[in-house]
Amino acid sequence: xTKDACKKLVIDIISDIAPDExxxxxxxxxxxxxxxxxxxxxxxxxxxxxxxRHCIEVPEAxxxxxxxxxxxxxxxxxxxPDSAKA
Amino acid sequence: MAYDWxxxxxxxYDAVVIGSGLGGLTGANVLAKCGxxxxxxxxxxxxxxxxxxxxxxxxxxxDISLHGFPVGMVKSIRKYWNQDIADSIVQLKGIRFINxxxxxxxxxxxxxxxxHLIETFRVAPDTVERFFTDLRAMNFYDNSTETTGEMFDRxxxxxxxxxxxxxxxxAYANGSTLEDPAITYGIVFSNFMSKGVFxxxxxxxxxxxxxxxxxxxNGVEVRKHVIVEKVLTDEVDGTxxxxxxxxxxxxxxxDSVLSNSNIKNTVLRLAGEENFSPDFVALTKxxxxxxxxxxxxxxIRKGETLPHIGDLxxxxxxxxxxxxxxxxxHTSSRTFSMYYPDTRPDSTRYTVVCSLNATYSDxxxxxxxxxxxxxxxxxxxxxxxxxxxxxxxxxKIDWKEAATPRTIEYYTKHWAGTSFGTKFExxxxxxxxxxxxxxxxxxxxxxxxxxxxxxxxxYGVIVxxxxxxxxxxxxxxxxxxxxxx
Numbered sequence: 001x002t003k004d005a006c007k008k009l010v011i012d013i014i015s016d017i018a019p020d021e022x023x024x025x026x027x028x029x030x031x032x033x034x035x036x037x038x039x040x041x042x043x044x045x046x047x048x049x050x051x052x053r054h055c056i057e058v059p060e061a062x063x064x065x066x067x068x069x070x071x072x073x074x075x076x077x078x079x080x081p082d083s084a085k086a
Numbered sequence: 087m088a089y090d091w092x093x094x095x096x097x098x099y100d101a102v103v104i105g106s107g108l109g110g111l112t113g114a115n116v117l118a119k120c121g122x123x124x125x126x127x128x129x130x131x132x133x134x135x136x137x138x139x140x141x142x143x144x145x146x147x148x149d150i151s152l153h154g155f156p157v158g159m160v161k162s163i164r165k166y167w168n169q170d171i172a173d174s175i176v177q178l179k180g181i182r183f184i185n186x187x188x189x190x191x192x193x194x195x196x197x198x199x200x201x202h203l204i205e206t207f208r209v210a211p212d213t214v215e216r217f218f219t220d221l222r223a224m225n226f227y228d229n230s231t232e233t234t235g236e237m238f239d240r241x242x243x244x245x246x247x248x249x250x251x252x253x254x255x256x257a258y259a260n261g262s263t264l265e266d267p268a269i270t271y272g273i274v275f276s277n278f279m280s281k282g283v284f285x286x287x288x289x290x291x292x293x294x295x296x297x298x299x300x301x302x303x304n305g306v307e308v309r310k311h312v313i314v315e316k317v318l319t320d321e322v323d324g325t326x327x328x329x330x331x332x333x334x335x336x337x338x339x340x341d342s343v344l345s346n347s348n349i350k351n352t353v354l355r356l357a358g359e360e361n362f363s364p365d366f367v368a369l370t371k372x373x374x375x376x377x378x379x380x381x382x383x384x385x386i387r388k389g390e391t392l393p394h395i396g397d398l399x400x401x402x403x404x405x406x407x408x409x410x411x412x413x414x415x416h417t418s419s420r421t422f423s424m425y426y427p428d429t430r431p432d433s434t435r436y437t438v439v440c441s442l443n444a445t446y447s448d449x450x451x452x453x454x455x456x457x458x459x460x461x462x463x464x465x466x467x468x469x470x471x472x473x474x475x476x477x478x479x480x481x482k483i484d485w486k487e488a489a490t491p492r493t494i495e496y497y498t499k500h501w502a503g504t505s506f507g508t509k510f511e512x513x514x515x516x517x518x519x520x521x522x523x524x525x526x527x528x529x530x531x532x533x534x535x536x537x538x539x540x541x542x543x544x545y546g547v548i549v550x551x552x553x554x555x556x557x558x559x560x561x562x563x564x565x566x567x568x569x570x571x
Contacts, residue, residue, distance in 0.1 A: 017165065041544055045165060048551050051558060052120055 001080035003073040010072045013049040017042050028069040054080065091311040091334060098339040099125040099307075100557050102331050103346060104314045104356065107135025107498075108539055109529040110346025111297050112166050112546035113553075117344070118304040120554045125340070126306055127333055129313035130497055133298055135346065136505060137539060139290040142485050146385035147430070148437055149290045153258075153423045154178050154283035154398055155539040162543050171286075171296050178283045180396035183254070186405050187247040191396070194255070195282040207248050217241045218279065224272035226513075226535055234271040235264030250407035254400055258421050258441060260537045261376040261506030263409035270510055270534035277540060283398065289430045317343050317357045317526060326361050328525030341560055342525040342553055346546075349373065349508060349516050350501040352528050362522045370515050376506035376534065377413045378491035380444045382468040385485030386436040392482070395475045397424055415448040415460070420468060440468040446491040446502045461488040507531030520552065527553050 011023055021036045032038055043066055050056040056079045065075035100122035103114045114126045132138055136151045164172035181194040192198045196218055203209045242248040256262060262270050286293045301308055318330040330339040345352040353370045403418035404411045412419050423439045452460060465486050472479050495503030513533025519526050529549035531537040536545035
């Protein structure tokens, strides 16, 4: 798993949670909340989808790591089982 | 022999959901979509908890709590149910206040409320702007001890009229008072102010039917007429955990329970004190139950019509707003929810549901004779007030009936017949439940903010996420030894 591939997976999840949002121009280093209409329930949905689709558990104390696409990739990439090989 | 309402169910489930209020229904749906095996049990013959309806002779359909919810429901329904249900959500634009202090017609959103506060109530525009912005920024984990009343005094000192304009509708929405924490007001008020008040076109019956269809599609086993008597537990290495439930006298095994019952029912009756630490039991007992409601249901004879007098009409004869007056047995404060034919587009019928806040003990202490008399009085007073707006309404009514906190207790089993859950401290008990008894979760109207249609649906999702995590870990732990081999 590369960071770019990880970002793609996060964007896939967001596009399902917020289908009305235009995700083509997301700036990775800017907070998602500042670019998109996402509320705390949407972030909870991201956590649930990561568990469902990729068996990744994000403890409540780490929710802050999901703030931007860049911080998501930084935090999540090592959690994918095959990331050592990538 | 009595019919077996549990006929054909499995011996074991990942999760049993107790109660089918919006929190229980949504929790069940989310858990099923996460791949868990779910059984939903409802003791009543109809799903929905307080989000329900009933029919009466003459073709009347009465909605219990479809008064109006914030726009956030569109998103939550789309995400946790489906697009089809979300597409039936429409705005109610006729919100009216009629009391000795002011008469206001509003669309109940930030822009229109700001306009009224500035033009009708003559509040300085920057104060209004600051009020809305500050409230929007409130979080439930904020550590503030300010009450709603104190907060109003900070922005609008000496303005009883402004206080009433801001507080009255929210008091009807969630039973909160001027003495409750300001954040409980700020969060709920901001949700409404976002875009206004919305309703479900088609009525509660269509909504709940569509939810039941979705549950079925996602594999949830739903059973009505089934009362859960007990949550079963055992103890492993000093840790208590859920092992099942007893329902209609039968044992059903499960790894987790989502209780959509009241939090006090959940801890003190369903699980029982023996499963919790003495401190936790003491804290649970100390949780204050929120107020309750009375309702008067007025059915308009087939063929008759009513003029449009607004969708939600807040009326009161009280000179100023007071949280105590609002729940008094003889309160003159009542809200009329007007259901015109466009509520159910395939119908031509009108109904009126008049809601009053109430105190359980006032009603529970009445003798049977007094109880009937008080119900008659409630109906009579409500029709008399309605006649101010629709002078000939009395002759058009062919069904009238009242519900009280005793009715709510009968149908929902809620502790002390509450219609609004608990005061703020109940939320902490609800959230700490699984740490006390592994596998036991609660998602019902609690803590004022997790109340109302949007609050309970979202809380159902928040708690389902925790349950999903728990069940996921449990399944992985069970599967792990095999994976190693």
